[in-house]
Amino acid sequence: MEQLPYAPEEIAKIRGWYVKNGTQKFLNVPVIIDDRSIGGLVIFFPAHRQFSESQIEFGLAIARLVGLAIVVSRQAEIEKQTAIAREQEKAAQVRVVQIARANATLKQTLDVLATEPKLELSLGHVLKVTSAQLNSSSSALWFYDPLADTFVIHTVYLDGNIVPATPENAPLLSGKWIRGQNLSADLLLKKHIRDRIPVIYQVDDYPEIPAPMRRHMQRLGIKTLLGIPLLLGSEIIGSFTIRFDQKRLLEPDELELTQALAHQATLAIQLLKRAEQAKQAALYVERNRLAGEIHDTLAQSFTSISIQTGVARWMLQQDPTAIESILNRINDIAQSGLSEARRSVWEIYPTAQEYSNLIDKLSQSVDRLTCDACIQVSVQIIGTPFEVSPIVGYNLLKLTQEAITNSLKHADANTLSIILTYSDRTVSLSIIDDGRGFQLEGESGGFGLLSMSERTDRLGGKFAINSSLGLGTEIRVEVPIKLKV
Template identity: 35%
Template sequence: MHNPFDFGTPEAHPLEPTLDLAQANQVLQASLSKLADEPDLEKFLGHLLTVCSDHFMAIEAGIWRYENGLFRLFVSYEDGEIKHGEAIGHPGASLGVARKIQNQHVLARLRKREIISDYPEDFATQPVYEHFRDYFRRRGIQAALKIPLFLGDDLRGILVMRFRHRRVFKPEEAELAFSLANQAVLALELTRLAAVAQTAAIMEERNRLARDIHDTLAQTFTSILMRLQAAALTLDEGGNGARANIDRACDLAREGLANTRRSVQALRPPALMGRSLAMALADCLQQMTEGTLLASEFRLEGQPVPLADDTELELFRMAQEAITNSCKHAQARTISVQLTYQPDCLHLIVEDDGVGFTLAESTALKGFGLVSMQQRAERIGGNLTICSDHNQGTQVCVVLSISRSQPYGDAV
């Protein structure tokens, strides 16, 4: 059994930092400000793990969720990067591994609100580490710290930090770790509530669509069927009146087609509702720079062509993210957005004259939506490139083959 605040002797790590009250308050205040300002709670958790790793000199840090009797790694800080899902190197992110973890002993201690510290001898003998030993050996991990995440009396997960050295973990550092853990559990709960609200909204929208389909399309097609059946009967009786019934069925079919198109149009994202992609981009740029000292310019070149709704939305969201980054981080004087349609491809460029960054600093952009932008580009078969340098501004460019993004015809 180890002292939860002891990571070895001071001699094991002579450059042990000290954390005074002012430093702790500064860290907590910065983290709370991030929680208040960051709408993406997963990004906040990534920021929190970065803070933990930096201040406690951990090689890795992770937030594990505890749901349905399973601990599973939700977000991880590894090698200077925030990772989610399949990108996480630690095997604990796998649902298959999570189901195999023997966590009864650890769970009992965590429920007592204990901080648990483990070392190589624990990794080698405790069942909870059975599926992690090879990973720990490869990474040279010499210590691990587990801090329980409680919401009221409910255990919601753990904040885990892993180290390549044995070190003294001071009581004041434990207090800071507990405080950061409380922020983490708050973010986890907000994430869960957001997911619940989204599910409820989706169900409500599905019910609305079901009612709309029943009240319009189903009734229309029932009327068409009745008219065609009447036409069939009149044909059997000599054909008198068949033409009128067929003409009426055609009229009803046209009405049904128009209603279907209106229903599909109603599903278009609010960001593009009733507007072309160019109009939505121009409005977004104006809204985000209005009332600021930033000068903005939107340019449309070429003849716009219709794109699939999901393609237009992904392009809009990428531009929106790039504009947001320029406004918040670039310290720019001007921002421009250019949408160019060529015969076989589309170019979307967001450019600023801000402070820029170097490729060596690109890891820092992980928190600025770079991963999300890359994923959006991949989903629509586009190519995303980002060019920047110190004091040279930043250019975000998306190139998309138009042939890949055409709507699937005009069936509805």
């Protein structure tokens, strides 16, 4: 036997330890596997003794059995790990198939949500897909009303059909999803809303289900309900309720897919809400634009008609035969105002190229508005004139008309100056009168000034007004332009 690499004092210490613990003799038999020693079988004895060959042979046999047991144990562990790896690979393959199916489902619903213009049908498709994936008999979407703090049923998937929760469809839903014809009844089970996580409600034994509802569900053959909250961050948007005619405990991957579908529905609902808000905002802007257009057109026409009527009264006393020309002029003004009002209603933006020649249109408009008015008018052009876009010409013309109308109606002015300035990057318009003026501070200026300011904003320009009591009024507009190449 190979000598152990210990110093004499260490050997004495080891021997003393064995003696102290009652060992006088031990038999050390090597455990060998594949001609390689992996350890030893040590048998301790309390007294000195000699071992016979049969005893030593017995010890060797036991050591061989120990080695064989180790080999068998190792092989069993290898087979166990192999089986685990095989099961893991199989589970991974199943998971890959589940993920691929889930991705296909999510893509399908995304395509529908992106292309279907009707909210009920797009969200109904999400209900349909969710029911199909979970083998559900029916499902419903509820919208949350934050003002009333209640949920209102919106769309139902039932008997293979998407059914919007509308009064005409109430008979189809009665006794199944609503009581009688009442579409405003609140959602009864709300633990998933309070906890903000999916909750499975077992109909037979869930404690929060009211007894009447439990009996009704049992009559319909409903065993399990799944509640999915629709959340946007911490904001509650609505709820999915999914019914099963068997007692179900859903797998984690099923819940994950259902939550993903619910999240898609939530985003679709929110986007549609935002689109509706944008639509209302656009309608508000367009309504204001129309109001401004009609106000400007009618106010200018009425002012001109008022001036012509005053002239007609004077002519009636001086020369009645001249009245016909005045009446014809009044009729022309009225017809022109009516045409402009119609144009304002039917045209969002002007397209007629006539507005690009701003000088001609400006001169014609000034002559028409101030004809026979007791005011001295001058028009001055500074810089080299060039054509502007129709929308710039149209709005600058309307601004000028509104400013002239205000001056004729309110300023009691003797002179009115209109200065049109062309520069490399801007067109500027100044309308100056020597009338009574007004206090700018605390003065809204009425709808006319508001309309002028909004027109300037639409052109990306700058609007300024300077007025003082007894010192007249100056309105200045500066608009950026793009020269035609």
